[in-house]
Amino acid sequence: QAVVTQEPSLTVSPGGTVTLTCASSTGTVTSDHFPYWFQQKPGQAPRTLIYDTNDKHSWTPVRFSGSLLRGKAALTLSGAQPEDEADYYCLLSYRGAWVFGGGTKLTVL
Amino acid sequence: QVQLVQSGAEQRKPGDSVKVSCKAYGYDFSGFYMHWVRQAPGQGLEWIGWVNPSSGGTDYADKFQGRVTISRDTPTATAYMELRDLKFEDTGIYYCTRAVRAYWGQGTLVTVSS
Numbered sequence: 001q002a003v004v005t006q007e008p009s010l011t012v013s014p015g016g017t018v019t020l021t022c023a024s025s026t027g028t029v030t031s032d033h034f035p036y037w038f039q040q041k042p043g044q045a046p047r048t049l050i051y052d053t054n055d056k057h058s059w060t061p062v063r064f065s066g067s068l069l070r071g072k073a074a075l076t077l078s079g080a081q082p083e084d085e086a087d088y089y090c091l092l093s094y095r096g097a098w099v100f101g102g103g104t105k106l107t108v109l
Numbered sequence: 110q111v112q113l114v115q116s117g118a119e120q121r122k123p124g125d126s127v128k129v130s131c132k133a134y135g136y137d138f139s140g141f142y143m144h145w146v147r148q149a150p151g152q153g154l155e156w157i158g159w160v161n162p163s164s165g166g167t168d169y170a171d172k173f174q175g176r177v178t179i180s181r182d183t184p185t186a187t188a189y190m191e192l193r194d195l196k197f198e199d200t201g202i203y204y205c206t207r208a209v210r211a212y213w214g215q216g217t218l219v220t221v222s223s
Binding site: 055 | 142146155170171202209211212214216
């Protein structure tokens with residue numbers, strides 16, 4: 001089974017920009033992995049921010065964007081807000097089987 | 110709008126089984142796979158498997174193969190996840206998640222204790 005790797009933790013300054021990445025042990029991440037990004041705050045269910053690499057839900061703040069970057073899926077936060085402090089998980093689909101990354105704890109400080 | 114409503118918290122003993130339900134609202138239930146995901150206390154997200162509500166076909170993560178059954182009842186737009194031979198480490202929150210755009214249920218806490 002594939003392993004999906006994320007940065008365990010990142011810190012960003014308020015108003016700053018940070019990029020979280022999501023790598024696959026099988027090689028280059030492509031749109032065929034349908035990359036997802038989820039935000040989870042303590043005591044809450046995950047909330048989907050990005051699906052299919054770069055599509056957003058109606059509730060996804062404009063400051064979040066998804067992309068493919070140097071063989072990985074990426075989530076970029078531009079203009080970080082205090083409320084963006086959370087755990088972020090990526091998900092890759094391998095012919096229908098889902099594999100989650102271990103999550104990135106994002107601190108806004 | 111799309112909404113997934115899960116059944117309430119469950120408490121079981123080791124060796125027991127548990128069956129969690131997920132009722133779908135606001136879309137064509139048969140048109141989208143339903144996935145199940147687990148989160149142990151303080152841990153990350155773990156994929157369990159999916160059901161194709163149209164055909165009833167399923168696929169499971171290797172870790173859960175033989176111990177889990179995911180099913181559906183199309184007339185009531187409800188998906189189910191049954192986990193058997195429960196162990197202490199099965200304690201966690203179980204989520205149903207619709208494929209395509211990934212809508213989430215509110216989660217169901219399953220506690221395994223003696």
